[in-house]
Amino acid sequence: MSNSLKINEMFETIQGEGSFTGVPAIFIRLQGCPVGCPWCDTKHTWEVDPEREHAAQQVLSKSEPDDSWFSDNAEGLLQLFVSQGYKARHVVITGGEPAMYDLRLLTSVLIDAGYSVQIETSGTFEILVHDKTWVTLSPKVNMQGGYEILDQALARADEIKHPVAMAKHIDELDTLLAREATNPGAQVFLQPISQQKRATDLAVATCIERNWRLSLQTHKYIGIE
Ligand SMILES: C[S@@+](CC[C@H](N)C(=O)[O-])C[C@H]1O[C@@H](n2cnc3c(N)ncnc32)[C@H](O)[C@@H]1O
Numbered sequence: 001m002s003n004s005l006k007i008n009e010m011f012e013t014i015q016g017e018g019s020f021t022g023v024p025a026i027f028i029r030l031q032g033c034p035v036g037c038p039w040c041d042t043k044h045t046w047e048v049d050p051e052r053e054h055a056a057q058q059v060l061s062k063s064e065p066d067d068s069w070f071s072d073n074a075e076g077l078l079q080l081f082v083s084q085g086y087k088a089r090h091v092v093i094t095g096g097e098p099a100m101y102d103l104r105l106l107t108s109v110l111i112d113a114g115y116s117v118q119i120e121t122s123g124t125f126e127i128l129v130h131d132k133t134w135v136t137l138s139p140k141v142n143m144q145g146g147y148e149i150l151d152q153a154l155a156r157a158d159e160i161k162h163p164v165a166m167a168k169h170i171d172e173l174d175t176l177l178a179r180e181a182t183n184p185g186a187q188v189f190l191q192p193i194s195q196q197k198r199a200t201d202l203a204v205a206t207c208i209e210r211n212w213r214l215s216l217q218t219h220k221y222i223g224i225e
């Protein structure tokens with residue numbers, strides 16, 4: 001089991017999206033994503049440039065998002081939680097694409113230490129996490145991993161949070177929800193892309209019509225991380 005994680009940022013904030021909206025959380029943002037969503041709000045996490053590896057304290061003190069990262073393992077991160085003085089009891093592992101990493105050790109160490117753990121993932125890599133991890137799936141339709149990987153993610157998802165800007169995105173979600181593998185108990189959210197008014201109007205109207213939930217990126221409305 002690979003133990004080494006590449007961390008783009010780690011910070012304490014309020015979960016802004018999905019079913020845990022409003023919950024204080026420690027975010028671990030892992031470096032690397034090959035999916036290439038054109039509207040992605042974390043493009044600085046896509047490349048893993050070996051020359052951008054820096055000491056943990058330097059990466060943790062960045063004031064603007066950038067592509068620098070540090071390397072650590074599960075126990076090291078837990079120690080950093082203490083030295084950073086974090087108080088939250090919920091941890092969100094995001095990226096980049098966190099499922100590029102084998103997260104069984106990290107999620108187990110965190111759960112054993114008493115944290116609730118959530119992962120934000122695109123369903124393009126096999127999800128390797130502790131069973132008690134809450135999986136928020138934001139499925140990406142140019143599936144790098146193919147249908148086998150996607151179906152595993154749809155079956156494992158506790159929450160499906162679909163970014164929308166156009167009617168075709170609703171059609172894509174319908175296709176995903178209709179797959180036999182999809183967890184019928186998963187909560188379904190529409191998340192407007194980049195706070196656009198048209199996207200938000202579409203998400204609101206469709207949520208009312210379909211009895212789905214609305215996920216706004218609330219942290220962006222109030223200017224927190
Ligand atoms: C940056 S991604 C990282 C985790 C993972 N790669 C994924 O896509 O789920 C975290 C969440 O932000 C969403 N997201 C990214 N850019 C967005 C944007 N411009 N507007 C709305 N949601 C966005 C993604 O769909 C996902 O739900």
Ligand SMILES: Nc1nc2[nH]cc(C(=O)O)c2c(=O)[nH]1
Binds near residue numbers: 013017094095120
């Ligand atoms: N506050 C806050 N909530 C979030 N929920 C998901 C995020 C992400 O980037 O994965 C995110 C984020 O970047 N900030």
Ligand code: SF4
Binds near residue numbers: 033037096
């Ligand atoms: S999968 Fe996630 S991190 Fe990767 S490009 Fe898409 S939104 Fe961004």
Ligand SMILES: [Mg+2]
Binds near residue numbers: 041042
């Ligand atoms: Mg974000």
